[in-house]
Amino acid sequence: PTLILNTQDSPPFQYHIQGMKGKVHGPVPDVIRVVCIEAKLNCILRLYEWKEAQELVQAGKAHGLFTIGWNAERAKSLHRSLPIIESEYGFFVRDEDPLDFQQVSDLDGYTVGVYGPSNTSRTLQTIHSVLKNRNMQIHIKETRDDKPLYKELSEGQGIQAVFANRDAGNAIINGL
Numbered sequence: 001p002t003l004i005l006n007t008q009d010s011p012p013f014q015y016h017i018q019g020m021k022g023k024v025h026g027p028v029p030d031v032i033r034v035v036c037i038e039a040k041l042n043c044i045l046r047l048y049e050w051k052e053a054q055e056l057v058q059a060g061k062a063h064g065l066f067t068i069g070w071n072a073e074r075a076k077s078l079h080r081s082l083p084i085i086e087s088e089y090g091f092f093v094r095d096e097d098p099l100d101f102q103q104v105s106d107l108d109g110y111t112v113g114v115y116g117p118s119n120t121s122r123t124l125q126t127i128h129s130v131l132k133n134r135n136m137q138i139h140i141k142e143t144r145d146d147k148p149l150y151k152e153l154s155e156g157q158g159i160q161a162v163f164a165n166r167d168a169g170n171a172i173i174n175g176l
Contacts, residue, residue, distance in 0.1 A: 001042065002043075002044060003036065003042070003043045003063050004044045004062040004064075005043060005065065006045075007029075007046070007066050008048065008050040008053055008067075009047055011026070011168065011172075011175070012027070012167055013027065013028045014028050014066070016047055024045040024047045027085075028085060029045050032084070033045070050118070053065060057078075058077070064078065065078070066084075069118075069119035069120065069123075069165075070119075071119055087165055087167045089164065090164070090166045090169070091112070091162070091163055092153065092161060092162040092164065092169050093160065093161045094154070094160075097161075104127050104130050105136060107138050108136040108137065108138070109137070111138070111139040111140075111159045111161075112160070112162070113152065113153065114142050114143075114149075114162070115143060115144070115146035115149075117142070120163060123163075124138075128140060141158070141159055146164060146172065150169070150173055151176065154176075
């Protein structure tokens with residue numbers, strides 16, 4: 001049997017390598033390939049822009065997605081496997097920023113960049129709602145490409161934090 005799984009370019013989890021078109025690289029695809037061999041499945045792993053990856057699954061042109069944040073909306077149409085990896089979301093700030101994040105009120109007044117629309121941006125919107133209910137606020141800058149957010153943060157211009165997956169954020173920072 002053939003199993004088609006879609007994903008997005010998201011180092012360090014999975015990524016493409018220039019000149020090696022058609023193959024998805026990284027630790028998560030490596031684990032999936034081993035599982036597929038052991039299960040005697042022909043697994044095809046494909047890398048797309050995130051929106052297209054999801055649309056192809058919804059249209060029945062692929063069987064599933066990998067390396068995604070889980071939420072109630074996705075549970076309506078997808079089955080969740082056992083986790084391959086664990087990661088977490090967090091706030092990236094400049095070294096001189098005094099933010100010692102312990103509770104959402106610590107973010108009052110911050111301008112936060114986030115990739116979206118995404119599970120990450122929806123999580124940040126929840127934090128925004130909590131703050132608003134406490135008469136506090138954050139300003140959210142949502143973009144379709146999060147690399148410029150880290151550059152903006154590094155330059156100390158505009159945003160004061162980036163909200164992202166911890167491992168993906170560290171990979172972007174190391175790449176920049």
